[in-house]
Amino acid sequence: MVPLSYYLLLSGILFACGVTGFLIKRNIITIFMSIELMLNGVNLSFVAFAAHWHVLAGQVFVFFVMVVAAAEAAVGLAIIIAVYRTRETLNVDQVNLLKL
Amino acid sequence: MTPNLNLWLIPTLPLAGAAINGFFGKKSSRGAVSAVGLFFSGAAFAWALSVALRFSSLELPYQEYLAHWIRSGNFTVDFAFYLDQLSLVMLLVVTGVGFLIHIYSVGYMWDDPSYYRFFTYLNLFMFFMLTLVLANNYLLMFIGWEGVGLASYLLIGFWFTKDSAASAGKKAFIVNRIGDFGFLIGLFLVIQHFHSLNFSAVFEQVRPIAPETAGAGLLTAIGILLMVGACGKSAQIPLYVWLPDAMEGPTPVSALIHAATMVTAGVYMVSRSHLIFERAPLALTVVAIIGTLTALFAATIGVTQTDIKKVLAYSTVSQLGYMFMACGVGAFSAGIFHLMTHAFFKGLLFLGAGSVIHAVGGEQDMRNMGGLKTYIPITFSVMLIATAAIAGIPPLAGFWSKDEILWKAYEANPVYWVIGAITAFITSFYMFRLLFMTFWGDYKGINVDDHGHAHAAHGHSEHGHGEPHESPMVMLAPLMILAFLSLVGGLVGIHNAFQHFLDPVFGSEFPKAVTEGAGNTEWLLMGISVLFSIAGLVLAYTLYVAKPYLPQKIADSLGRFYSAVLNKYYVDELYAKIFVKPLVNGSTAVLWQGVDRRVIDDTVNNAADGARHVSDEVRHMQSGNLRSYAGWIAAGAAVVLAYMIWRGVAR
Amino acid sequence: MLNIHLILFLAFGAVAVAGAVNLLVQRHPINSALSLIAVMAALAGEYLLLGAEFVAAVQVIVYAGAIMVLFVFVIMLLNAGVEEETKGSRVAILFGIPGMLLGSLLVGWIVLRHSGTEAVAVGALPGAPNTIGELLFHEFLLPFEITSILILIAIMGAVVLASKSTVSGGGPAQKVNN
Numbered sequence: 001m002v003p004l005s006y007y008l009l010l011s012g013i014l015f016a017c018g019v020t021g022f023l024i025k026r027n028i029i030t031i032f033m034s035i036e037l038m039l040n041g042v043n044l045s046f047v048a049f050a051a052h053w054h055v056l057a058g059q060v061f062v063f064f065v066m067v068v069a070a071a072e073a074a075v076g077l078a079i080i081i082a083v084y085r086t087r088e089t090l091n092v093d094q095v096n097l098l099k100l
Numbered sequence: 101m102t103p104n105l106n107l108w109l110i111p112t113l114p115l116a117g118a119a120i121n122g123f124f125g126k127k128s129s130r131g132a133v134s135a136v137g138l139f140f141s142g143a144a145f146a147w148a149l150s151v152a153l154r155f156s157s158l159e160l161p162y163q164e165y166l167a168h169w170i171r172s173g174n175f176t177v178d179f180a181f182y183l184d185q186l187s188l189v190m191l192l193v194v195t196g197v198g199f200l201i202h203i204y205s206v207g208y209m210w211d212d213p214s215y216y217r218f219f220t221y222l223n224l225f226m227f228f229m230l231t232l233v234l235a236n237n238y239l240l241m242f243i244g245w246e247g248v249g250l251a252s253y254l255l256i257g258f259w260f261t262k263d264s265a266a267s268a269g270k271k272a273f274i275v276n277r278i279g280d281f282g283f284l285i286g287l288f289l290v291i292q293h294f295h296s297l298n299f300s301a302v303f304e305q306v307r308p309i310a311p312e313t314a315g316a317g318l319l320t321a322i323g324i325l326l327m328v329g330a331c332g333k334s335a336q337i338p339l340y341v342w343l344p345d346a347m348e349g350p351t352p353v354s355a356l357i358h359a360a361t362m363v364t365a366g367v368y369m370v371s372r373s374h375l376i377f378e379r380a381p382l383a384l385t386v387v388a389i390i391g392t393l394t395a396l397f398a399a400t401i402g403v404t405q406t407d408i409k410k411v412l413a414y415s416t417v418s419q420l421g422y423m424f425m426a427c428g429v430g431a432f433s434a435g436i437f438h439l440m441t442h443a444f445f446k447g448l449l450f451l452g453a454g455s456v457i458h459a460v461g462g463e464q465d466m467r468n469m470g471g472l473k474t475y476i477p478i479t480f481s482v483m484l485i486a487t488a489a490i491a492g493i494p495p496l497a498g499f500w501s502k503d504e505i506l507w508k509a510y511e512a513n514p515v516y517w518v519i520g521a522i523t524a525f526i527t528s529f530y531m532f533r534l535l536f537m538t539f540w541g542d543y544k545g546i547n548v549d550d551h552g553h554a555h556a557a558h559g560h561s562e563h564g565h566g567e568p569h570e571s572p573m574v575m576l577a578p579l580m581i582l583a584f585l586s587l588v589g590g591l592v593g594i595h596n597a598f599q600h601f602l603d604p605v606f607g608s609e610f611p612k613a614v615t616e617g618a619g620n621t622e623w624l625l626m627g628i629s630v631l632f633s634i635a636g637l638v639l640a641y642t643l644y645v646a647k648p649y650l651p652q653k654i655a656d657s658l659g660r661f662y663s664a665v666l667n668k669y670y671v672d673e674l675y676a677k678i679f680v681k682p683l684v685n686g687s688t689a690v691l692w693q694g695v696d697r698r699v700i701d702d703t704v705n706n707a708a709d710g711a712r713h714v715s716d717e718v719r720h721m722q723s724g725n726l727r728s729y730a731g732w733i734a735a736g737a738a739v740v741l742a743y744m745i746w747r748g749v750a751r
Numbered sequence: 752m753l754n755i756h757l758i759l760f761l762a763f764g765a766v767a768v769a770g771a772v773n774l775l776v777q778r779h780p781i782n783s784a785l786s787l788i789a790v791m792a793a794l795a796g797e798y799l800l801l802g803a804e805f806v807a808a809v810q811v812i813v814y815a816g817a818i819m820v821l822f823v824f825v826i827m828l829l830n831a832g833v834e835e836e837t838k839g840s841r842v843a844i845l846f847g848i849p850g851m852l853l854g855s856l857l858v859g860w861i862v863l864r865h866s867g868t869e870a871v872a873v874g875a876l877p878g879a880p881n882t883i884g885e886l887l888f889h890e891f892l893l894p895f896e897i898t899s900i901l902i903l904i905a906i907m908g909a910v911v912l913a914s915k916s917t918v919s920g921g922g923p924a925q926k927v928n929n
Binding site: 001002003004005006007008009010012013014015016017018019020021023024025026027029030032033034036037040043044047048050051054055056057059060062063064066067068069070071072073074075077078079080081082084085090091093094 | 767843
């Protein structure tokens with residue numbers, strides 16, 4: 001029997017790894033992947049709570065999260081391709097034309 | 101049944117004229133502007149005449165309520181008008197002489213580019229002066245008082261592109277304000293003790309008060325303060341310095357404002373407040389002394405001046421001194437009588453001087469004139485009449501009024517009479533000096549170019565003066581009317597008719613005991629003063645016609661004293677040193693550099709600079725770098741999380 | 752206490768954490784992508800432990816099988832190379848990392864305080880496809896339909912954004928000067 005808190009801690013660790021990846025990585029695709037990692041961590045948390053409280057809606061919500069993540073990944077990668085075409089780089093530090 | 105006279109029409113008609121000319125005059129033709137200006141001032145005069153004709157059927161004093169103004173607790177001040185014999189005299193003088201001067205200005209200012217502005221201001225002046233004269237309370241009178249000061253400023257500085265004119269306008273207004281300060285304090289005392297500013301209310305309360313013969317009291321204070329105001333407006337010592345400078349304005353302005361009407365406002369105000377003054381002998385004495393000294397002082401300066409308008413300016417100051425002398429000895433009706441005749445002959449003198457200036461193409465220095473009686477005979481004749489009038493030659497107007505004053509002054513204190521008589525002699529001398537220098541001898545004129553002061557001096561375009569020429573009829577007609585009035589205007593003084601007319605106003609509350617043989621003394625004094633006038637004429641003739649080399653020799657022999665008089669006793673310089681310079685320096689150092697620059701400007705500038713610096717720092721957040729944004733978000737999220745947990749846990 | 756449930760949980764959890772850390776450590780994006788796939792597989796296992804069969808299946812099919820494949824395609828398409836070492840932002844390191852640590856610690860503390868040792872049974876809530884389906888088409892019908900429209904929009908958006916622009920002068924073609 002695994003306590004709920006273990007699942008939540010695992011979820012938290014995955015989320016923290018995602019945030020760290022977002023902060024320290026320079027390749028834009030890797031940053032995107034960190035976002036996916038964060039979403040996964042959250043999904044785990046949803047499912048864990050759903051099991052704990054016997055509410056099936058939690059799993060349905062995970063389903064929706066995945067759908068949204070898919071859509072977001074598609075559009076986001078398309079944007080990355082567009083940015084690569086114009087800026088010829090995948091280094092996020094060099095895409096800073098919005099600097100004041 | 102007292103009919104409704106619609107007195108309010110009298111001030112508002114010129115106001116309408118000013119508004120029409122002010123708004124529409126710029127685009128209108130000269131003819132239209134003149135028509136408007138003349139119509140409204142003429143209408144005011146006509147209405148004043150109609151009021152005069154209906155005067156006998158009125159129950160006096162007649163008060164007319166126009167509109168409600170201040171109602172504050174028990175204190176009430178309204179837009180209301182007051183008519184009695186005194187107001188009627190002032191009304192007729194102001195509207196009559198004013199209208200004549202309007203006509204004259206049509207000719208005099210015809211070539212000026214700002215023609216419409218002149219008539220606007222002139223009508224505006226009439227409005228304020230009539231408000232002053234017709235007001236039924238001190239506050240409305242004060243509005244008129246300030247308003248005529250404003251109109252005076254606007255008209256003195258009419259040619260405002262000229263530095264000296266602009267400065268003269270400023271000087272007039274500022275010196276007036278000093279007087280007004282005293283006036284206001286006096287009004288505050290009136291409010292404090294009598295709880296009203298309405299003439300009827302105040303005088304009713306003043307009437308039962310016994311005269312303050314024991315020393316200075318409330319009424320003395322009020323009287324002296326009112327006199328301070330009158331000194332400012334009517335150019336008495338020590339606030340007369342603005343009047344000679346006011347000659348920078350066009351000559352009709354000098355005639356109307358600085359001879360006939362505005363400067364007499366002080367005399368009117370003192371006369372109107374006679375109940376207060378009669379109960380404050382100390383204040384009356386102050387008035388008399390100031391008037392007498394001013395009369396003598398200004399007359400001495402007038403002897404040395406060479407600018408024709410400056411001579412007349414000092415003459416005005418001097419004659420106003422006579423009026424205050426009269427008021428100061430309690431002969432208020434004599435003062436008003438002289439006010440009326442003075443309006444006639446001084447107005448005539450100024451307008452005539454304007455005609456002379458016009459004739460010689462803008463020259464104002466008498467040393468460059470001379471021999472003009474052959475060139476401009478009509479102007480000469482009217483100037484002769486006016487000079488004789490002011491010198492007090494019977495039976496012209498000035499003789500009657502001046503003599504009345506001198507007689508009353510003698511009855512009060514012979515010292516006043518002595519000084520008054522000496523001043524009369526000096527007056528006659530310098531006026532005939534003016535006449536002889538201008539009209540006798542050979543014409544010493546130069547053709548003055550249109551650039552330089554001649555053009556600006558009287559707004560004339562160059563006529564290519566080869567020879568002095570007579571003025572057009574539109575200018576001569578008012579001269580002739582005023583000459584007629586100077587001739588016959590004094591006859592209302594026969595058998596004290598004028599004084600009896602004003603008796604209901606000034607009343608004989610403190611009748612002086614008629615001394616035995618008073619009649620004979622009066623004839624004697626009359627004879628002496630006529631003698632003095634003729635002596636002045638003879639002396640002037642000697643010095644300026646018969647032996648023209650003499651004046652310079654006398655001046656040289658008097659040396660320093662002469663140059664002091666010539667420089668107006670250095671009064672202006674003294675004021676500049678004592679008052680003006682420290683004030684300007686103090687104001688520059690403290691108020692401008694200190695307060696305005698360092699406090700106000702710097703506060704605003706530093707606020708703006710501070711905002712800019714802060715935003716410069718904050719700007720760095722917007723770096724365009726994705727990772728730094730992420731960093732901020734993470735940090736911010738942590739803070740929010742911590743706060744929520746803290747709130748949640750604390751519960 | 753050491754039952755098969757816990758052992759399996761720890762095993763899958765270890766793989767997930769290892770994959771996540773590896774994602775951070777690797778310099779080449781393709782390695783990170785593969786690590787992420789490992790994470791997702793491990794998470795699928797966790798879902799099964801919790802009885803969420805449908806979610807686990809969808810995780811493998813959609814997430815690991817489609818989304819990650821898309822990532823890999825893009826990495827190969829753009830020929831992404833080893834990550835460059837540029838110093839972009841001090842803030843990210845200075846404020847972000849501590850912030851993240853603080854947040855994680857707070858969350859962890861709350862979790863540990865409140866959840867105690869209540870256990871979740873194996874397969875506690877069977878999430879069979881038909882039960883999920885019923886929920887999806889009854890209570891969550893509107894979100895379901897909206898998400899389908901969302902996917903449609905995403906498809907269109909992706910096509911538009913990624914297509915080569917045929918308009919002349921489209922897009923600022925600025926070369927980056929290093």
